Amino acid sequence: MAASLLRSSPFIFTQQQPNTRAVNNGPKFFTIKATISSDKPVETTPATKHRRPADESIREEAHRRSFSEHNKFSAKYVPFNAEPACTESYSLDEIVYRSRSGGLLDVQHDIEALKEFDGNYWKSLFDSRVGKTTWPYGSGVWSKKEWVLPEIDSDDIVSAFEGNSNMFWAERFGKQHLGMNDLWVKHCGISHTGSFKDLGMTVLVSQVNRLRKMNRPVVGVGCASTGDTSAALSAYCASAGIPSIVFLPANKISMAQLVQPIANGAFVLSLDTDFDGCMQLVREVTAELPIYLANSLNSLRLEGQKTAAIEILQQFNWEVPDWVIVPGGNLGNIYAFYKGFHMCKELGLVDRIPRLVCAQSANANPLYLHYKSGWSDFSPVKAKTTFASAIQIGDPVSIDRAVYALKNSNGIVEEATEEELMDAMAQADATGMFICPHTGVALTALVKLRNSGVIRATDRTVVVSTAHGLKFTQSKIDYHSKAIPEMACRLANPPVNVKADFGSVMDVLKKYLLSKDLDSKQVSHLVAMKRIFRYLKHNLDIGFWYPNVDDFELTSYSDSDYGGCKRDYKPTSTGCQFFGKRLVTWKCKKQMSEFYFYL
Numbered sequence: 305m306a307a308s309l310l311r312s313s314p315f316i317f318t319q320q321q322p323n324t325r326a327v328n329n330g331p332k333f334f335t336i337k338a339t340i341s342s343d344k345p346v347e348t349t350p351a352t353k354h355r356r357p358a359d360e361s362i363r364e365e366a367h368r369r370s371f372s373e374h375n376k377f378s379a380k381y382v383p384f385n386a387e388p389a390c391t392e393s394y395s396l397d398e399i400v401y402r403s404r405s406g407g408l409l410d411v412q413h414d415i416e417a418l419k420e421f422d423g424n425y426w427k428s429l430f431d432s433r434v435g436k437t438t439w440p441y442g443s444g445v446w447s448k449k450e451w452v453l454p455e456i457d458s459d460d461i462v463s464a465f466e467g468n469s470n471m472f473w474a475e476r477f478g479k480q481h482l483g484m485n486d487l488w489v490k491h492c493g494i495s496h497t498g499s500f501k502d503l504g505m506t507v508l509v510s511q512v513n514r515l516r517k518m519n520r521p522v523v524g525v526g527c528a529s530t531g532d533t534s535a536a537l538s539a540y541c542a543s544a545g546i547p548s549i550v551f552l553p554a555n556k557i558s559m560a561q562l563v564q565p566i567a568n569g570a571f572v573l574s575l576d577t578d579f580d581g582c583m584q585l586v587r588e589v590t591a592e593l594p595i596y597l598a599n600s601l602n603s604l605r606l607e608g609q610k611t612a613a614i615e616i617l618q619q620f621n622w623e624v625p626d627w628v629i630v631p632g633g634n635l636g637n638i639y640a641f642y643k644g645f646h647m648c649k650e651l652g653l654v655d656r657i658p659r660l661v662c663a664q665s666a667n668a669n670p671l672y673l674h675y676k677s678g679w680s681d682f683s684p685v686k687a688k689t690t691f692a693s694a695i696q697i698g699d700p701v702s703i704d705r706a707v708y709a710l711k712n713s714n715g716i717v718e719e720a721t722e723e724e725l726m727d728a729m730a731q732a733d734a735t736g737m738f739i740c741p742h743t744g745v746a747l748t749a750l751v752k753l754r755n756s757g758v759i760r761a762t763d764r765t766v767v768v769s770t771a772h773g774l775k776f777t778q779s780k781i782d783y784h785s786k787a788i789p790e791m792a793c794r795l796a797n798p799p800v801n802v803k804a805d806f807g808s809v810m811d812v813l814k815k816y817l818l819s820k821d822l823d824s825k826q827v828s829h830l831v832a833m834k835r836i837f838r839y840l841k842h843n844l845d846i847g848f849w850y851p852n853v854d855d856f857e858l859t860s861y862s863d864s865d866y867g868g869c870k871r872d873y874k875p876t877s878t879g880c881q882f883f884g885k886r887l888v889t890w891k892c893k894k895q896m897s898e899f900y901f902y903l
């Protein structure tokens with residue numbers, strides 16, 4: 305249908321080859337340029353602005369274009385970190401989460417095919433797609449489609465144009481608290497469902513969409529979650545009309561996170577266990593039922609999440625930061641960052657990768673303990689309650705991936721106590737952020753590494769903020785109302801109850817302003833001056849009344865009466881001024897100096 309519309313359209317579509325290509329025999333990436341054919345009348349209505357036939361959606365347009373795209377890139381599942389001689393592999397269209405030996409899988413791209421294009425080609429291609437609405441490249445994830453899921457038809461993609469997240473310069477936090485001038489926060493929480501999980505979920509749900517179109521046995525998609533994964537899964541599934549089932553630990557996730565899958569129509573199971581218990585159950589269930597597993601045990605997710613690392617490089621104009629700090633729970637994300645950076649190095653976009661830091665809550669710190677033991681035998685822990693609830697995980701499924709990422713990036717693991725992470729969150733919020741507690745964990749790691757001199761004042765450092773602070777308001781309320789047992793909450797900023805009258809409000813405000821680092825004279829002079837103005841404003845009826853007259857003559861009289869005072873013979877000088885016929889000022893003063901003269 306689209307083709308016949310195209311024939312009847314007044315537009316002629318031409319392919320534009322990018323001039324950045326390194327070789328001539330690679331895939332064709334082109335933009336569609338619309339021109340008006342000369343044998344049709346030129347329309348002047350806004351309809352002529354369409355770059356595609358008016359009744360064609362951007363998805364249909366992408367579908368039509370993909371027929372003419374010759375795609376030579378591919379990817380497959382292989383056992384994670386396998387020996388080079390290993391030949392085990394699976395098509396991405398297979399439903400498989402584990403290798404034959406029960407180990408993790410990884411998505412392996414045909415690097416040789418990607419290498420046919422040089423680093424500059426990829427940089428230009430990725431840069432050219434940022435901030436557009438072209439399906440699906442307007443997404444920060446799908447703008448790197450060739451490196452993510454190269455073989456998926458754009459028509460099968462389920463996307464909310466996720467990614468392209470803000471990375472901002474944390475100027476005040478950096479300068480004031482750390483003496484740093486190059487501190488950045490990559491805010492992955494400014495996203496469709498408020499966390500970085502959207503990056504991986506668009507990939508996983510798109511692949512499920514494809515599998516269902518291929519009539520593969522996938523009735524629904526399921527995950528265990530501490531909140532963010534379930535929110536992302538349910539949103540993307542709802543968008544594609546795919547049933548989602550989420551396994552949540554009862555009373556262990558925030559209200560905002562719980563309401564997300566509920567609102568998106570997921571089948572929500574609230575289970576009387578912790579995340580690790582939910583994870584165990586969902587693995588057993590997905591082995592039995594035609595429910596596709598959406599946790600990051602499924603390596604497809606990491607293909608999307610790795611694009612955040614590529615984006616960081618892109619946002620620094622392809623300069624490599626010194627450090628990237630990532631909070632860690634189930635530990636897929638630290639590997640995703642490693643993989644994104646590593647691919648950029650391998651394909652010639654950059655010449656090195658940053659050092660990675662994984663930050664854990666001290667109440668759920670199996671990776672930290674493993675790191676501290678010199679990577680000796682790993683033991684899961686029983687995760688204790690933490691304000692960083694999204695990373696309250698004791699038996700992370702991606703432990704091997706995380707260790708690999710840290711070892712290969714000269715990485716470090718740090719931990720944060722409850723008090724440290726909550727203070728860091730409050731401190732960051734007080735500099736204008738509104739971060740989640742997990743970002744508080746990452747900032748604590750930064751503070752510790754900065755204090756020990758490992759991270760230097762001038763090191764370019766990126767802290768990854770994983771979720772939006774608005775999902776975690778209860779933790780902030782508890783902190784600022786000093787309602788946390790055994791925590792000083794030293795940066796609490798509770799609201800001040802004050803009587804609703806002017807005097808009471810003024811009193812508390814004066815106290816507040818004087819407590820600030822302002823010059824106290826400045827405050828008291830300002831208050832005195834304001835009081836005078838207020839007096840004048842409220843007493844306009846007191847004083848002299850001067851009617852409006854035409855006579856604007858100013859006349860001044862003065863007189864000196866030498867020794868005029870009968871009692872002390874002091875000279876007295878007087879004077880008065882008239883404005884028109886009205887007296888405006890007068891003066892009468894005994895002169896001390898002349899008094900001495902007459903002695």
Ligand SMILES: N[C@@H](CCOP(=O)(O)O)C(=O)O
Pocket residue numbers: 501528529530531532533534598599600601633634635636637694695
């Ligand atoms: N923090 C996660 C826990 C699950 O991790 P995943 O990497 O398997 O999705 C969440 O938000 O649920």
